[in-house]
Amino acid sequence: MVETLLPSRFQSHLQKLDPKRRLLTSTIASHKTLLFTFLWIAAFVSVFLWQRTSYIGGYVVGPVAGGRFAVFGRAKPLRPVPRLRPVVFDLKDFGGVGDGETVNTEAFERAVARISKLEGGGGGQLNVPPGRWLTAPFNLTSHMTLFLAEDCEILGVEDEKFWPLMPPLPSYGYGRERPGPRYGSLIHGQNLKDVVITGHNGTINGQGQSWWKKYQRRLLNNTRGPLVQIMWSSDIVIANVTLRDSPFWTLHPYDCKNVTIRNVTILAPVTGAPNTDGIDPDSCEDMVIEDCYISTGDDAIAIKSGWDQFGIAYGRPSTNILIRNLIVRSVISAGVSIGSEMSGGISNVTIENLLIWNSRRGVRIKTAQGRGGYIKNITYKNVTLDNVRVGIVIKTDYNEHADDNYDRNAYPALSGFSFTGIHGQGVRVPVRIHGSEQIPVRNVTFRDMSVGLTYKKKHIFQCSFVKGRVVGSIFPRPCENFDVYDEEGRLVKPATESNVPDIDYDI
Numbered sequence: 001m002v003e004t005l006l007p008s009r010f011q012s013h014l015q016k017l018d019p020k021r022r023l024l025t026s027t028i029a030s031h032k033t034l035l036f037t038f039l040w041i042a043a044f045v046s047v048f049l050w051q052r053t054s055y056i057g058g059y060v061v062g063p064v065a066g067g068r069f070a071v072f073g074r075a076k077p078l079r080p081v082p083r084l085r086p087v088v089f090d091l092k093d094f095g096g097v098g099d100g101e102t103v104n105t106e107a108f109e110r111a112v113a114r115i116s117k118l119e120g121g122g123g124g125q126l127n128v129p130p131g132r133w134l135t136a137p138f139n140l141t142s143h144m145t146l147f148l149a150e151d152c153e154i155l156g157v158e159d160e161k162f163w164p165l166m167p168p169l170p171s172y173g174y175g176r177e178r179p180g181p182r183y184g185s186l187i188h189g190q191n192l193k194d195v196v197i198t199g200h201n202g203t204i205n206g207q208g209q210s211w212w213k214k215y216q217r218r219l220l221n222n223t224r225g226p227l228v229q230i231m232w233s234s235d236i237v238i239a240n241v242t243l244r245d246s247p248f249w250t251l252h253p254y255d256c257k258n259v260t261i262r263n264v265t266i267l268a269p270v271t272g273a274p275n276t277d278g279i280d281p282d283s284c285e286d287m288v289i290e291d292c293y294i295s296t297g298d299d300a301i302a303i304k305s306g307w308d309q310f311g312i313a314y315g316r317p318s319t320n321i322l323i324r325n326l327i328v329r330s331v332i333s334a335g336v337s338i339g340s341e342m343s344g345g346i347s348n349v350t351i352e353n354l355l356i357w358n359s360r361r362g363v364r365i366k367t368a369q370g371r372g373g374y375i376k377n378i379t380y381k382n383v384t385l386d387n388v389r390v391g392i393v394i395k396t397d398y399n400e401h402a403d404d405n406y407d408r409n410a411y412p413a414l415s416g417f418s419f420t421g422i423h424g425q426g427v428r429v430p431v432r433i434h435g436s437e438q439i440p441v442r443n444v445t446f447r448d449m450s451v452g453l454t455y456k457k458k459h460i461f462q463c464s465f466v467k468g469r470v471v472g473s474i475f476p477r478p479c480e481n482f483d484v485y486d487e488e489g490r491l492v493k494p495a496t497e498s499n500v501p502d503i504d505y506d507i
Contacts (some may be wrong), residue, residue: 003364068089073359078130078199084145084451087118087126091133098131098137103157108138116141119180123194128152128202136162137225139195140189148202148241156186156227156247158210163225169275171283171306171314171344173402175223176248177275179216183225185252197228201265203242204228212273213246224248224275233298234258244268249277250296255316259287266294270331273297278328280304283316283344289323299364300328302337303346305373308406312372313341316343323351333368335388340398342412343373352381356388362427364393369438371399372410378417385424391451392419394466396439415442417468430476435465437499443466446482450475465499 003421080505081088091098091113096107115124123143132152137156140146148154157163165181168174175182186206189195206227215218230236231254239260243250244267251266253259261279268276278294281287282304294300305311305318328335335356338346356362362385365375385391394414412434422430430451435441445468453460453476463479470482471489478484484493 086122087124100132105136145196148199150200152202156206171311173310177223182223185226185229192233206246208245208247221437226252251279255283261289268296287321295329299333299337304341305344307341327355334364338365340366345373350379355384357386362391366395366398367412370406374413376416382421387426390429396432422449428455432462433466441466446472
């Protein structure tokens with residue numbers, strides 16, 4: 001359960017959202033003796049029935065055949081699968097075996113091929129029932145719903161020889177980690193329309209552990225593949241599923257339009273799982289990401305649009321993106337990042353109602369000389385930082401390049417950043433905006449900001465080559481690069497300097 005991954009102070013907040021959970025909590029508190037008797041009797045019965053038991057949500061349960069749970073020896077009924085398309089198939093109809101050992105690639109391919117013939121009639125739905133379904137990478141088709149039932153887990157084969165190689169992304173020119181081709185994703189689609197991946201919180205598991213070890217030992221000759229990658233497609237919905245342990249980036253929509261990602265849990269170890277970004281919108285337009293929980297080994301979200309000269313030539317921006325109602329964690333990187341691959345431009349992004357906890361950075365914008373492009377009109381509202389080392393970061397010297405042929409005169413343009421309702425506790429450096437003479441940061445606004453600090457040093461609001469304004473009072477006190485206005489919009493104190501570097505990476 002997601003709640004077990006959170007500190008206790010967040011669990012109480014989640015409980016307020018669930019009336020049934022509040023009722024259960026009050027019942028347990030008022031009937032401790034009855035609960036103890038119930039547990040004692042249940043334990044006796046479970047031993048009598050020779051079942052291994054565990055206590056989940058107030059019920060005694062244990063595994064039975066088929067991966068279900070038993071309540072006092074009876075199989076817990078599974079949730080009925082809704083009919084979301086005119087024609088519905090079951091993976092077992094195509095020879096699928098969910099034992100965690102049989103490879104089901106051909107079963108998935110036969111099912112997708114069958115659905116591809118139903119385009120004119122509203123498409124088809126493929127139900128993946130409870131079980132562990134081992135498979136090599138496979139492709140989706142248009143007008144398709146992939147439905148993952150409760151207790152269903154799709155497992156990626158661990159041997160990379162079963163993962164196909166694909167050309168580098170055109171806006172990157174190279175594999176992101178190695179020159180030449182890149183591995184494809186476990187679940188892949190391109191040039192599609194009307195695709196849904198949903199379910200009763202079934203899981204897609206990339207089994208990335210072997211990939212991470214091989215990458216760290218430099219045993220791979222090609223860039224690792226994402227878990228789910230949809231390219232050049234439109235009308236995409238991914239909802240009510242869990243994605244975990246991707247070999248590389250977890251969910252990568254590339255050059256897509258009209259994408260909704262809702263109520264998705266994305267998990268990977270917070271250390272030792274390199275580059276397992278949660279969601280990476282890349283040259284995407286008209287996209288919503290909402291009501292998700294993400295805890296991974298890199299950025300929880302990273303908005304991109306191509307790399308150096310290849311991204312400039314491809315010329316597809318990421319624009320009109322709404323991110324809201326998320327809980328995220330990134331011990332290695334940031335909760336929500338923009339860049340550093342942003343050469344096609346990124347604009348009109350709103351990030352609101354965001355909780356970032358136990359992370360190295362909160363929200364970050366990163367770019368460099370040679371990227372070109374622009375980042376503009378980015379709005380942050382109602383962001384909570386809990387135990388975050390650096391809260392807000394804008395960095396203009398993130399010098400990772402595809403090759404040495406990038407244009408040294410391609411400087412990105414950065415302007416139009418609004419931060420409203422920024423609160424939190426346990427923050428070491430609340431703001432670090434590191435512009436430069438060639439890449440200044442313009443039109444930055446702060447209002448309604450109060451962040452509890454863990455480090456009592458003078459230069460904790462750090463600025464360099466930035467211009468903007470502060471409206472009303474904020475804490476901690478801003479640097480001198482900002483004009484200060486009162487709540488009525490009257491100038492109280494003009495900025496004294498906009499170009500003096502005041503960046504200290506040692507804190």
